[in-house]
Amino acid sequence: MEVITTHLNADFDAMASMVAAKKLYPDALLVFPGSQEKNLRDFFVHTAGYLFDFTKLKGLDLSSISRLILVDTRQASRIGKFQEVALRPEVEVHIYDHHPRADDDIQGTVEVVRPVGATVTLLTHILRERGVPLTPEEATILIVGIFEDTGSFTFSSTTPEDFRAAAFLVECGADLNVVADLVTRELTSEQVALLHELLHSARTYNIQGVEVCIATVSVDRYVGDFAVLVHKLKDMENLDVVFALARMEDRIYLVARSRIPDVNVGEIAAYFGGGGHATAASATIRELTLIQAEDRLFDLLQSTIKPAVTARTLMSSPVITIEAHADLAHAEQLMVRYNINAMPVLENGRIVGLINRQVLEKAIYHGLQAEKVREYMNPEFATIGVEGRLVDIQKYLVEHQQRILPVMDGETLVGVITRRDLLNHLITDRSREPTALKDDLGAGPWGKQKNIVGVMAEQLPKNIITLLRSLGEHAENMGYKVYAVGGFIRDLLLRRPNLDIDVVVEGDGIHFARTFAEKAGIRARCHKKFNTAVLIFPDQLKVDVATARLEYYQYPAALPIVQFGSLKMDLYRRDFTINTLAVALNSKEFGTLIDFFGGQKDLKEKAIRVLHNLSFVEDPTRILRAIRFEQRFGFRVGKQTASLMRNAVKMGLIDRLGGQRLFHELQHIFMEEDPLPALRRLGEFGVMEALCPSACFDAKAEQLFIKIKEVILWYKLSFLDEPLEAWRVYFLGFLSRIKPSDLSNVLARLDLPHNARERIVWALQKVNDVLSEFLRLPGLRPSDIYRALQPFRPEELLFMMAKTNREEVKRAVSYYCHRYRYVKPDIGGRDLKAMGLPPGPLYTNILRAVRDAKLNGDVKTLEDELRLAQNLMAAAADQKKEELHAGHS
Incomplete structure (x- = not known):
């Protein structure tokens, strides 16, 4: 069997090339490897489907293919299931392509590859040479492919051969009216709105003297012809280089255009699994969030636009090293003397491992100072060449969490790069400061921004605004920058009351807090381990102060390790985009809203989205937090974020969480005004089952929670004076739905104190006893009710009321709460x-x-x-x- 196929997300050039190849291989089947671009799908439904016999991939016996004809691609990663066919040694592969070479190119027994504007141009030339006749309908489809891939002969990749091929197709009867209808389509209202967003999100960066425009948009539905919109953006603003990233549904589409040889967009698209030419390329990204994709893109641009930052420019030299046969005591002396935290280990002049201060200190603490370094060094490490790229340096130091990165010139160790070296470069790198493409955007070095002093005056008490200004003035005097961040800013924009103030200092947060407290005559409680502090005011108002920091996780569900960083890095570590907003407090910028990651847009769209695809892997508690925020604010978890949540649950990451952290998040859910919707969503995402298989949230559980909400409201409206922790009532309701045989395991899993576990087990048992036995007895007097209910706490009594359907029981509990429990003898x-x-x-x-x-x-x-x-x-x-x-x- 012979099959003609092309790349995934096929365009007109791909389909036209398949039709042309069919003229050369008349017995071959035409099979798309997967999806097609929307315009091609529409055209196919209305036109091509009636003219050509395309075969569906589903049901095709791939093992029967003896010859595979690839058109408009030769990349293994872009042909879907046909990749395994192309790599079989017995299959003959014929290739017709106009794209530049890529790393994963397939080798063909026949290859026709030339740099022309469209692949169909190559095939048209062959058809003309062989005298193969074309019908007007065939010629029309072929010429549409040429017009599309050459931008109507305006792309710089257009060649004279494209013009000659088009002229031949016109001679064959190609209908240019059809071409005009397809190529010069009017934009839909959705596309106009998307183009507007592209214009207003676009920022230009000066990277090594090259102006690069990056635009990002986010929509929850698919909008076709994104490449057309990017091309219009390039033409409207006369851009030399433009990269556009669009999050549509659960994936990201990258479209890139370049007019200059300094930027090969095909090379960059290939990094994301896509492809194209040096001047026009695209990719579909499934494994990253929009924020991650933009960061990766920027790193690639810095690494590919010459002169790029290399390992040679970042490394520290000469290198402090230690011999493998030296003892640990000597290694510690070297680290103390040179104030370093890690160093390479050499043997016979060759690097054989790395040793860090943490390992040394632990070993010496255990009395092992006389042991040899080779016994405790880490022999598994990565190195990088002197011309190594920034993107690879980041991968080893941040993603692989290596303490230092040795830099090699051939076999010779010439330097090392530390995390501090990398952070210093990222903080001081001016190429990361964008300029808004449109003047009315008001974007500066902080991304999208606006001043919200008016909102602050409207929503915050005067004393809070005075406090925030005082913090800004104090930072100014110290040469620091200070920002209010997180949920405080989120709720400020949502017009929700919240005086839990968090501030981040670009500087020494502890020193800032201590000096401010001393000046204001208040207390400051400091935590050196995390470089945080709390300012405590006489009216019990508290302000959390943190040093701008970057967090990374050693393994899934671990507690974070903290490193110093800038504001953007500090915000990037946070859970969701809506919590990444910040407001500058320094005098000159006071009230300026800073939005690096699209938090304003997600607030407007009422969407909960993570910043990166490993967010739930690193911290699975964010799954519960996402659901809590979703229900509290009436938002919706984004499709990609929801998919990442489900994957994290399937991976069993909930099981790896520490019990106290898991209980803390559950407690926060029970503290919501109405936990029922959040618990329902926990069930939908499989979190309940991950906690305990019998913790199903069925109709009976929902009814119980509705009753709990009613009795809590009754308690509050009754103005009863005893304090009530309402979350405990919901917690008892949640636990009551778990099988008794599983209860002790769940309580142990949540790592509750022993006395708390005993109280819960006692309460659940005694409530059942009271409801099933005591209160059913006839002729109960008030003293009997008092003695039965007096051992219970208010939360347990409310749970009892919610659990029963008998009005006389509810009445008895009500009488106890309102009257009986207050009765005392006058004598003593x-x-x-x-x-x-x-x-x-x-x-x-x-x-x-x-x-x-x-x-x-x-x-x-x-x-x-x-x-x-x-x-x-x-x-x-x-x-x-x-x-x-x-x-x-």
């Missing part, structure tokens, strides 16, 4: 002592009996209580006499 121990009763256990029995009588209405006055006490004392005395008499007998 002093009265009993005055009546001649010596102190002892009898006091408790008598006072309890008087309280019961008062509850039941048997005594009403102080005299009644005294009389009853005297009678009880007399009865007790008589009983004692009888016991003595019985003893003598």
Whole structure:
């Protein structure tokens, strides 16, 4: 069997080339390897589908293919399932392509590859040479491919051969009216809106003297002809280089155009699994978020536009090293002397490992200072050449978490790059400061920004604004920058009350907090380990102060390790885009809203999105947090973020979380005004099942939570004076739906203290006992109800009310809460002592009996209580006499 195919997301040139190849291989089947561009799909449905016999991939026996004809591509990564066919040694592969060579190119037995504007040009030339006739319909389809891939002969990749091929096709009867209809289509309203967003998100960067424009957009649905929009953007703004990234549904589309030889967009698109020419290229990105894709793109641009930053320019030299046969004590001395945290280990002049301060300190603490370095060095490490690219340096130091990166010139160690070297470069790199393409955007070095002083004045008390200005002035005097960040800013823009203030300092956060506290006459509590502090004011207002920092995780679900960084790096470590907003507090920029990651847009679109695709892998608690924010604000988790959440749950990352962290997030959900929607979503994402297979959230559980909400509201409206921790009622409701045989495992999994576990088990059991036995007894008096319910806390009583359907039971609990629990005898121990009763256990029995009588209405006055006490004392005395008499007998 012979098959003609092309690349995924096929365009007109790809389809036209398939049609042309069919003229050369008449017995071959035409098969798309996957999806096609929207315009091609529409055209195919209305036209091509009636003219040509295309075969669907589904059901095709790939093992029967003996010859594979590839058109408009030769990259293995771009032909889907046909990759395995092309790599089989017995399959004959014929290739017709106009793209430049890529790393994963397939080798063909026949190859026709030339740099022309469109692949169909090559095939048209062959058809003309061989005298193969074309119908007008065939010629029309072929010429559409040429017009599309040459931009109607305006792309710099257009060659004279493209013009000659088009002229021949016109001679064959190609209908240029069809071409005009397809190539010069009117934009839809969706496309106009997307083009508007492209214009207003576009920023230009000066990278090694080259002006590069990067535009990003985000929509929850697919919008066709994105490449056409990018081309229009390039023409409207006369851009030399433009990269556009569009998040549509759960993937990102990259389209790039370049007019200058300094930037080969095909090479960059290939890095993302796409392809194209030096002047026009595209890629579909599935494994990254929009923010990550933009960061990777920027790193690639810095690495590919010459002169690029290389390992030679970043490295420190000469290198402090240690011999493998040296002892650990000597290694520590070297590190202290030169104030370094890691160094290479040499043996016979060759690098054989790395040793770091943390390992040394632990080993010496255990008395191993005389041991040899080779025994404790890390022999697994990466190195980089002197011309190594910035993107690779970042990969080893950040993604692979290597402490230092040795730089090699051949076999010779010539330098090392530390994380601090990398961070210093990233912080001081001026090429990262964008300029807005449109003046009305107001973007500067902080990305999209605007001043929100008016919103602050409207939403915040005057004393808070005064405090924020004071923080900014103090930072100014110290030469620091300070910003209010996170949920405080998010809720400010959502017009929600929130005075939990977090500030980030670009400088020494602890020093900033201490000096501010000293000046303001308040307290500062500092945490050196995390470079954080808390400012505590007399009115109990607290302000959290953090040093701008970057977090990375040693393994999935680990606690973060903190490194110093800039504001952007600090915000990048946060959970969701809506929590990455910041406001400058320094005097000159006071009130300027800073948005590096599209947080404003996601607030407007009511979307919860993570910043990078490993977000839930690094910290699975974010799964619960995403659901909590989604329900609190009435937002929706984005499609890509939802997919990442489900994958993290399937990977079992919930199981790796520490119990206290998991319980903390569950507690926050139960503290929401209505936890029911969040719990329902936890069930949808499989989090409940991950916690415990029997923790299903069914209709009965939902009904219980509705009743819990009702009884909590009743309690609050009743103005009962005892404090209520409402989340505990929901927590009991949640645990009550778990099988008793699983309960102890769940409580242990949540790492609750032993006494807390015992109390929960007791409460669940006793509530069942009271509901099933005691309160069903006929003729219960108030004293009986009091004694039954007195051991329970308010939260347990409300859970009891929610769990029962019997009105008399609810009434009994209500009477207890409102009346019975406040009833106490008017008499006390002093009265009993005055009546001649010596102190002892009898006091408790008598006072309890008087309280019961008062509850039941048997005594009403102080005299009644005294009389009853005297009678009880007399009865007790008589009983004692009888016991003595019985003893003598």
